Amino acid sequence: MNFFPDYIKALKAEWLKLRNSGMFWLVLIMSAFIPAIFTLVGLLQTESGITSVNTENPWRSLVVSCFQGFGVFFFPIFLTLVVIRLTQMEHRAGGWKLIEVQPISRLSLYLGKFSIAVTVAFVCIVALVLFSLLSGTIVMLAKPGSGYSKFSIPFGFITGFGFRLLISGLGILGIQYLFSVIISGFLGPFAIGLVGTISGTIFFGFRKALWWPYIAPGLTVTNSEGSEAGNFLMYYEWLSIVVMLITLWLGYQWYERKTFKRAFFKPAIRLLYIIVPAILFAVLFIYINKPVQLPAYTRTVIAGTIDTKEKISAAYLIAEPLMDTVLEIPVANNKFSFSTDKKISAGTYYFKAGNITPQMIFFGSNDSVFIKLISDGRSTKINTYGNRIPENEYIKNGDRSGGGYETYYLENFGYEMKPAAFAKEVVRLWKNDIEKIDNYKTADNLKPAPDFIALQKKLKSLYYLKLLDSRYAQWYRIYHPNEILEYPKSVDAIRNTASYYDSSLLIYSQYHDNVADYFQQKYKLSLSNDTAYISKLCAVLPAGGVRDYLIYNKLKDAIGRTRDSAKREMLLAEFLPVISKNKIQHQLLAQHLLLKSLHRGKPAPDFVTKALNKDTFALADFKGRYVVIDVWATWCTPCRVQSPNFERLAEQYTSPTVAFVALSIDDNKWAWQNEAAEKSFRVLQLHANDKNALGKAYGIEYIPRYILIDPDGRIINAQMPEPGDPSFEDILRKEIPGLASL
Amino acid sequence: MHQTNAYAIETSELNYMFRYGRKVVNNVSLKVPEGSIFGFLGPNGAGKTTTIRLLTGMLENDRDNIFIHGKSLKKNIPGIFESMGTLIETPSLYLHLNGRDNLRVITRLRKMDEKRVDEVLEIVGLYNDRKRKAKEYSLGMKQRLGVAMALLPDPSLLILDEPANGLDPAGIIEIREMLKRLNRDHGKTIFVSSHLLNEVERTCTHVGIIHKGIMQFQGTMADLQSSAGHGKLVTIKVDDTSRWKNYVTEKYPLAAMSVSNEFILPVENSDDVTNITRELVMQGIPVKGVRTNEGLEEWFIKMTSN
Secondary structure (H helix, E strand, C coil), X not given: CCHHHHHHHHHHHHHHHCCCCCHHHHHHHHHHHHHHHHHHHHHHCCCCCCCCCCCCCHHHHHHHHHHHHHHHHHHHHHHHHHHHHHHHHHHHCCCCHHHHCCCCCHHHHHHHHHHHHHHHHHHHHHHHHHHHHHHHHHHXXXXXXXXXXXXXXXXXXXXXXXXXXXXXXXXXXXXXXXHHHHCCCCHHHHHHHHHHHHHHHHHHHHCCCCCCHHHHHHHHHHCCCCCCCCCCCCHHHHHHHHHHHHHHHHHHHHHHHCCHHHHHHCCHHHHHHHHHHHHHHHHHXXXXXXXXXXXXXXXXXXXXXXXXXXXXXXXXXEECCCCEEEEEEECECCEEEEEECCCCCCEEEEEEECCCCCEEEEECCCCEEEEEEEECCCCEEEEEEECCHHHHHHHHHXXXXXXXXXXXXXXXXXXXXXXXXXXXXXXXXXXXXXHHHHHCCCCCCEECCHHHHHHHHHHHHHHHHHHHHHHHHHHHHHHCCCCCXXXXXXXXXXHHHCCCXXXXXXXXXXXXXXHHHHHHHHCCCCCCCHHHHHHHHHHHCCCCHHHHHHHHHHHHHHHHHCCCHHHHHHHHHHHHHHCCCHHHHHHHHHHHHHHHHCCCCCECCCCEEEECCCCEEEHHHHCCCXXXXXXXXXXXXXXXXXXXXXXXXXXXXXXXXXXXXEEECCCCHHHHHHHHCCCCCCEEEEEECCHHHHHHHHCCCCCCEEEEECCCCEEEECCCCCCCCHXXXXXXXXXXXXXCCX | CCCCCCEEEEECCXXXXXXXXXXXXXXXXXXXXXXXXXXXXXXXXXXXXXXXXXXCCCCCCCCCXXXXXXXXXXXXXXXXXXXXXXXXXXXXXXCCCEHHHHHHHHHHHHCCCCHHHHHHHHHHCCHHHCCCEHHHCCHHHHHHHHHHHHHCCCCXXXXXXXXXXXXXXXXXXXXXXXXXXXXXXXCCEEEEEECCHHHHHHHCXXXXXXXXXXEEEEEEHHHHHHHHCCCEEEEEEECCHHHHHHHHHHHCCCCEEECCCXXXXXXXXXXXXXXXXXXXXXXXXXXXXXXXXXXXHHHHHHHCCC
């Protein structure tokens, strides 16, 4: 077979046939239409001056947005039209009979024409890229200030993206080519293409049937980054290739013989021509569509980069609810690569580095993840790669399940329903949610590992269990005080999935908050009497993590509230031994000791700050004067509400013996400077050099916080009321001699 | 197996049946000698085009019973098309391309020199219209372009399906002369189908008549005439039959008159025609035209009407 020379001849002939065929205009319109609109919008729009860390290269976002609508709708329609035009030439010329009586194999004719269709699609993509870049250039030249001049064109990204878009169009080309060759009319193949595309946009909207070949370009455009797992192609792109191959095969068999009977049924052996490819297709289809579960790693590795101005020496994995440090990760040059033998139970942890807002990641033993953390002090972005991609994506996107209106109805109006009806509805919604968790997969067709799925199911089930056991049960008690609430057996499925005694779930706030509520309602625990609450807990709950946590929670709250050191010690003496975990005992003790260290008369912990004029101030610099401190931040609304009250007092009680200090813990120094400069000059505006150290030393869990220190640097009151409260002024007048006369 | 090279096209018991079971081609055994102009004659729907589609491999044929220049068609597709030029039914034109580009498509498929394009355009008389789009062509021009496409590769065998379709009389004559010239000067074998008997009579050396899918006759033109038997007629056109009626009917009692000023007389042979014509001219009757009708027409109609 001299296929190749024939193929080249066919290609050249097909290329010639494109002349005057209108293909040029079709490509031009399809590729220029969207960029033209973007150019107009770009020129008319007034630029927003806001840039954040999430702002991408504008060239890249321009190209991607030019392709957005194109991929879902225009591209499939375009491919349909291209194929129809190419095949109609032959149908109109009398059913291919001219080219088929030339000394050229039909295979090369068939593939030659298909290749031209692919080429036209390619040209259209290239043209669309060029037009979108042209659009960016026009906007850049017309508006020198726009973002385009600050970035270079990401050619690497565009090449990969364009290539994958072409690949994802191959399936559509194959299908349309098959039908356009068989059906000699224009309407038939066009209707097929239109129905395929429109049903595709609907599937795409619902994110259902993502294997549908007409969606592939839309998916490629939506996931313009490509595979997060580093695969060459996305699964739907592979699928597109498979669809193309099978349709080319079927189409060619038909084309060679012109009837289905001769192509596939006569002689009987030709049945294999359809059966074998069909089986092959089915196998590949299932194989490619099957969600992939990334295997666990042999070691536990956490690596990554932290892109921020701050120099970071260590990062931490922190677990709720006690904020335990699970893992300390050394960081050098804002890069880290750390492997550990420590047993870490797979779960959601906070990844904390420097002053960057902690980010949630899913991690555990035998995981290998790579973290890319980017922060500019205002916004933060985290991307997690490795074997926990789907888990982390799930966490990042939040829990998208939940029935919205339906759960809202149950939560608020469920009392109108009978127990069986309520249970039925709960079970139905629960099943939906469980199914959603089971079917969760990323754009890359990655599926979370079973441990993650099991965890999510437990958490989800707990929500529904709470609806049954506390929300509805409570109503029932009120409306039917003499009856015993009985649910149908079907709710057992939820009960078997969720548990109120699963301490491994305590790292999830959804869990520990729910658990506290549940037991409080179930055992009618007293909210006003700490001792009664804890005693009852100890009586009804078995020892273990969940009980420990609940006691801890209550004790921590009680200790924070109790000013009297002796009373605190009594509480601790009574209940610490009940807690089985040393760590929790230590934490409660530490809290108590911290509060004790902040008692009246104790030396105030030192801090270092900078003033607006860059002078350094330490606590020692105020020796000989009373110091009234307002710990605040620009982003803290309650702080700003109280601020004028604080300033009013500073102006009223201006005296050489008192210093009024506003101590900011802002991360964003600019924000502080701008705002502080506007404040009353009677208040000394300072900025804490190390907010974490300050917070730890003074036990600052929330702001605003007001502290009064005497001239010897001893604490008078570490937890003053708010300055709007008259007692604040009372304390000042009482504690600071001579102030009352001012 | 198959040795003979004497036939440009040979089929043995060619059959074709459409899905609904009617045999459109029924045991057709064609023998088209090399160097002949073979007229493939039959009324519309006789199976001519289906036969041609089989001969060009356009229709799938299960049996290996078509031989072109002695070579199996089935086994030699598509290489066998090197030596064939075809025009099947209406010409296959790319209407959006101009005449020249239509031909260039074929030169590309055959990897030929493009110089040939202009030559062929000259032959079919489309050179001046070469830059017009095919969709602007008249029916006759399209037909000529179709012929040009068949001629383009300079094939040794031309298969033309109703090439005169849609042509005006001048065009028909042009095509006829062109076919004769190609046959005479270039030694090409031409297989041409037609439903017009006198077209075939005037052009072809050999004839095959097909009716209802069955070959009714196959042989040289001379064979055909002898098969058609006697009872030939001569038709003589004059200025006004009523003027010469007396003389002619007296001399030739069997003469009949047609409405279009013609006398129709039975003759035995061509000498009779000469003698009658001379006689009339010598009588001073202005003979406007002489046409012999050798009875083929009737024979053909009879053969193809049942």
